[in-house]
Amino acid sequence: MLSTVTCLHLHPLNHITDSHTPQKLTATHLLHSFASPSELKQLHAHFIITNSSLTSLPPSRIALVCSLNPSFAYARKLFHHLDTSETEAWNSCLKAFAEGNDSIEAVLLFNQLQSFRVSPDSFTLSFVLEACTRLSDVSIGRVVHGYVEKLGFQSKLFLMNMILNLYTLCGGEMDDIKGAYDVFLRMPGRSVRSWTLMISGSVQCGKPKETIGLFSEMEEVGVRPNEVMVVAVLVACADWGDLGLGRRIHEFSNQSGFSKNVRVSNTSIEMYVKCGCLEDACKVFDGMKERTVLRKLLRLFSKMIQKGMDLNDVSFVGVLHASSHIGMTNDYGIVPRIEHYGCMVDLLSRAGLLQEARDRHLSELDSLNDGYYVVLSNIYAEAQRWEDTATVRKIMRDRGVRGRPGGVQLQWMEWFTSFYVPNTSVVLLDMEEDQKEKFLYRHRGKLVLNLRVCEDCHAAFKLISAIVSTESVVCDRNRFHCFKDGFCSCRDY
DSSP states (O other), X not given: OXXXXXXXXXXXXXXXXXXXXXXXXXXHHHHHHOOXXXXXXXXXXXXXXXXXXXXXXXXXXXXXXXXSTTSHHHHHHHHTTSSSOHHHHHHHHHHHHXXXXXXXXXXXXXXXXXXXXXXXXXXXXXXXXXXXXXXXXXXXXXXXXXXXXXXXXXXXXXXXXXXXXXXHHTTTSHHHHHHHHHHHHTOSOOOHHHHHHHHHHHXXXXXXXXXXXXXHHHHHTTOOOOHXXXXXXXXXXXXXXXXXXXXXXXXHHHHHTGGGSHHHHHHHHHHHHHTTOHHHHHHHHHTXXXXXXXXXXXXXXXXXHHTTOOOOHHHHHHHHHHHHTXXXXXXXXXXXXXXXXXXXXXXXXXXXXXXXXXXXXXXXXXTTOHHHHHHHHHHHHHTTOHHHHHHHHHHHHHHTOOOOBOEEEOOOOGGGGGTOOOOGGGOOSSOOHHHHHHHHHHHTTOSSOBSSOOHHXXXXXXXXXXXXTOOEEEEOSSOEEEEETTEETTTTO
């Protein structure tokens, strides 16, 4: 029993009154309702006066009301006189903070536990990891990860999954996703959740090739994918242009009943569209029993065109207005990425609203994205503002911005150059006509396409698909083009 309670006046309990009600409190009432360190001390005083056992004091409530200084030390002294585990008592408090709206309190309490050398167990660390994930706090998460390693909890699969989840969800930095992969490799066992977290995190960090590689590894060990993983792999297939795997995943989702999931169907549509297979995308759409509002609107817009209805400015405003108010951030918590701004710049530029396009300051949002410099350079070139074109190119060199190559799934035949007449208008450089033709003949290899397929390349692809009666898929940095029977899936966009 504590000999004294510092700075505490001992009064009979029936003189203790609640600040919110005029009634006198009973010991039983206060025992289950004390909400402050002061009330706890008054209850403690009553137990001392009446020579009652402290074991009836609820440890979890003591921890909750005394979680922060200066009452933290007082709570620890009480725990020494209770028949309970001190760590277990603090865990109950951490759990309440982590699962509620007080995640920051859980992190602060964990810091207190470290300062007072309270030994954490696997549950302690799991609650703090949950709080770190809610706060997107990777720095504290790394500290907790260190404790997991130090205390030998690597065999706790639920802990390793939580660490993996934290790194992948907060993988804005390259080190975070590398840290996640390092954890993943050293896990003693990998559940479906482990694979799902790693694969989803990889695709979210813009690593489609690595995502597909991970999925292949998972298939080799015989793990069956779930719906979340199917969506992630379909996204990777769309970004990487792996139509073969994309089809296989789509077929698997149909067989597994995953196609009933709107998100799976939407991602399948996106995969087929990006790979230039519009007919397959339409089949998926037509087979959907549930559709998102925007897709319904676009479908209606498409039907209007098919039926030959007259479209006016209001028609297009309606589609654009719905698209812009679909509620990415407010309704779905999705923050617009640089690609979304890029699409708006492309849209505004094609509509002739160059000032509005320029006001988006894309070079400031993503200063190393080559595409936006090239678009601006080409705009200047088409206006024959060669000095401005040269200035943009110089800025690219000074900032170390390099063009990213696209890829082409087609072997070109040398004989094609003998009869095809080049379209020199697409050469946006200040040079003579014969020099432009030579420049385009260098394009004639067409094995690696930079930035975006030019009109001349595009026309050449269409012509070859008609002559040799073959279906070819070409990828530039912006989209996939499927050439068949002299037509392209992009409809000459």
